Amino acid sequence: MTHDVIVIGGGSAGYAAARTARDAGADVGIVDQGPLGGLCILRGCMPSKAILRSAEIAALMKRAKEFGLEPVPVRADLSAIVDRKNRLVQEFAEDRIKALKDPRFTLYQARARFTSPHEILVGETVLTARSFIVATGSIPCDVPIPGLKEAGYETSDSILDLREQPASLVVLGGGAVATEFGQFFARIGSCVMILQRGDHLLSDFDDEVGQTVETAFRQEGIEVHLDCQVRRVTCQGGEKVVEFEQAGRVRSVAAELILQALGRKANIAGLNLEVAGVAVRDGRMMLNEEMRTSQPHIFAVGDVNDLNPIVHIAIQQGEIAGYNATHPTAVPKRIDNRLDSDVIFTDPQVAAVGWSEKVCRRRGVPYLAASYPFADHGKALCSGQTQGFVKLLCHPRTGQLLGAQVVGPEAGELVHELAAVMYYRGTVQDLLRIPHYHPTLAEIVTYPAEELVARLQAEDHVGSRAQQ
Ligand SMILES: Cc1cc2nc3c(=O)[nH]c(=O)nc-3n(C[C@H](O)[C@H](O)[C@H](O)COP(=O)(O)OP(=O)(O)OC[C@H]3O[C@@H](n4cnc5c(N)ncnc54)[C@H](O)[C@@H]3O)c2cc1C
Numbered sequence: 001m002t003h004d005v006i007v008i009g010g011g012s013a014g015y016a017a018a019r020t021a022r023d024a025g026a027d028v029g030i031v032d033q034g035p036l037g038g039l040c041i042l043r044g045c046m047p048s049k050a051i052l053r054s055a056e057i058a059a060l061m062k063r064a065k066e067f068g069l070e071p072v073p074v075r076a077d078l079s080a081i082v083d084r085k086n087r088l089v090q091e092f093a094e095d096r097i098k099a100l101k102d103p104r105f106t107l108y109q110a111r112a113r114f115t116s117p118h119e120i121l122v123g124e125t126v127l128t129a130r131s132f133i134v135a136t137g138s139i140p141c142d143v144p145i146p147g148l149k150e151a152g153y154e155t156s157d158s159i160l161d162l163r164e165q166p167a168s169l170v171v172l173g174g175g176a177v178a179t180e181f182g183q184f185f186a187r188i189g190s191c192v193m194i195l196q197r198g199d200h201l202l203s204d205f206d207d208e209v210g211q212t213v214e215t216a217f218r219q220e221g222i223e224v225h226l227d228c229q230v231r232r233v234t235c236q237g238g239e240k241v242v243e244f245e246q247a248g249r250v251r252s253v254a255a256e257l258i259l260q261a262l263g264r265k266a267n268i269a270g271l272n273l274e275v276a277g278v279a280v281r282d283g284r285m286m287l288n289e290e291m292r293t294s295q296p297h298i299f300a301v302g303d304v305n306d307l308n309p310i311v312h313i314a315i316q317q318g319e320i321a322g323y324n325a326t327h328p329t330a331v332p333k334r335i336d337n338r339l340d341s342d343v344i345f346t347d348p349q350v351a352a353v354g355w356s357e358k359v360c361r362r363r364g365v366p367y368l369a370a371s372y373p374f375a376d377h378g379k380a381l382c383s384g385q386t387q388g389f390v391k392l393l394c395h396p397r398t399g400q401l402l403g404a405q406v407v408g409p410e411a412g413e414l415v416h417e418l419a420a421v422m423y424y425r426g427t428v429q430d431l432l433r434i435p436h437y438h439p440t441l442a443e444i445v446t447y448p449a450e451e452l453v454a455r456l457q458a459e460d461h462v463g464s465r466a467q468q
């Protein structure tokens with residue numbers, strides 16, 4: 001059997017690639033070993049956000065008195081939370097499965113592996129194609145911590161099905177999974193301890209982002225341990241004991257369960273990429289901006305390329321590969337990272353678009369930055385959500401918006417206005433010209449913009465005086 005394009009993996013990236021290639025008139029085969037639905041729907045974005053909503057409501061209910069309401073006892077029923085999550089996931093998965101089974105594709109439900117650069121084996125069937133798009137996603141990293149495997153641990157994949165709430169939980173890591181799940185379990189009543197190797201949570205962001213989340217977490221009773229080197233795990237008296245080194249001291253924490261949130265890696269084992277002639281270095285496929293591997297007719301998109309494992313970027317990459325695979329003589333489409341964004345669904349929420357101060361400093365890019373706290377913002381005060389800030393970065397001469405970080409209420413929504421301004425290569429002056437309704441959370445962006453415009457004008461003034 002032969003196709004114009006074969007997509008291996010029918011998750012967010014693979015489906016986007018297949019749809020794009022099909023819309024360009026190609027005969028497309030999709031291979032997925034199942035379960036069908038993809039990580040985002042089955043074990044990623046959607047189930048995690050479904051359960052987080054329960055924790056958010058529980059946290060609000062606990063604050064009833066502050067808003068002049070009779071306090072009510074709050075008791076979480078994890079099994080009921082999981083049932084609600086499963087109902088939603090099933091609904092989302094049914095839509096995706098229906099889309100994959102569209103007769104305009106040929107769907108093969110089996111595991112794929114390359115047998116040559118132009119051939120894959122799918123079950124007993126050999127398939128050939130002009131182009132292949134690998135979109136097999138990621139799996140949790142297997143970090144060799146002595147005793148961890150023997151003691152047993154959860155990952156984000158497994159913990160989503162837990163129905164009995166643990167009395168206590170040690171979370172290893174300080175990234176997206178560690179913070180979102182850590183806060184979830186704390187808010188439904190588990191005693192949570194987070195062990196992070198870096199000097200802040202969410203260490204890819206600027207430091208004050210992590211600092212703000214750490215403060216909020218500690219206020220909620222979450223133990224946050226930073227700069228930890230985990231040494232070993234043992235079992236004692238029915239508990240899992242995690243021993244770690246911090247500032248030269250050996251310490252330990254004990255809990256009923258461990259959540260290993262130390263990252264994910266490309267799911268390439270068993271694909272036989274070496275037979276296909278695809279170069280792999282340190283577990284990652286080598287890739288260019290057209291999403292092509294070292295074999296120009298084999299593309300890699302989504303988590304499997306480990307560039308930026310986030311859904312809308314996986315979709316964007318899928319669309320680029322789907323286009324490039326079907327337009328061999330056209331100007332190729334390329335990935336553009338200028339507007340890369342990230343949202344962490346903690347409370348306070350965290351969101352970023354474009355460049356951070358850390359990135360600008362690392363790349364030697366000049367910038368001006370200004371921040372404004374939610375604690376000074378009327379709408380945030382009215383709704384009792386005062387943690388966090390908005391930080392804007394702009395070009396020091398033109399005022400073009402280079403990036404933004406938002407920690408606070410609805411950060412994930414607020415960041416999109418900033419992304420839109422950046423899309424059009426707008427400036428902080430534009431942010432002041434755009435009308436903002438009062439009182440809204442959105443109008444907070446005008447305050448750091450105002451400060452930046454004043455600084456740009458002052459520098460302009462100094463510059464023109466110097467020229468006189
Ligand atoms: C807990 C958690 C929460 C997340 N939350 C968010 C969020 O809020 N926002 C966000 O943007 N991102 C989030 N992500 C990341 C997001 O889920 C992923 O970036 C995205 O789902 C990856 O899509 P993909 O298509 O690359 O891979 P997948 O969706 O994993 O698709 C891979 C497909 O390949 C198939 N497959 C694998 N190997 C083979 C093989 N050999 N043969 C055939 N088929 C195969 C699998 O069955 C699967 O269907 C989260 C991730 C996790 C773990």
Ligand SMILES: NC(=O)c1ccc[n+]([C@@H]2O[C@H](COP(=O)([O-])OP(=O)(O)OC[C@H]3O[C@@H](n4cnc5c(N)ncnc54)[C@H](O)[C@@H]3O)[C@@H](O)[C@H]2O)c1
Nearest residue numbers: 143173174175176177178197261262263264309343344345
């Ligand atoms: N809101 C979202 O978009 C969202 C939510 C959850 C997960 N995700 C995605 O899921 C993937 C997995 O998330 P994650 O949080 O597991 O990974 P991550 O890469 O975001 O974080 C891993 C954390 O583990 C730490 N770490 C790694 N190795 C370590 C070691 N040996 N010892 C100590 N600490 C170590 C890192 O410092 C980091 O804090 C990511 O790609 C993430 O983007 C996204």
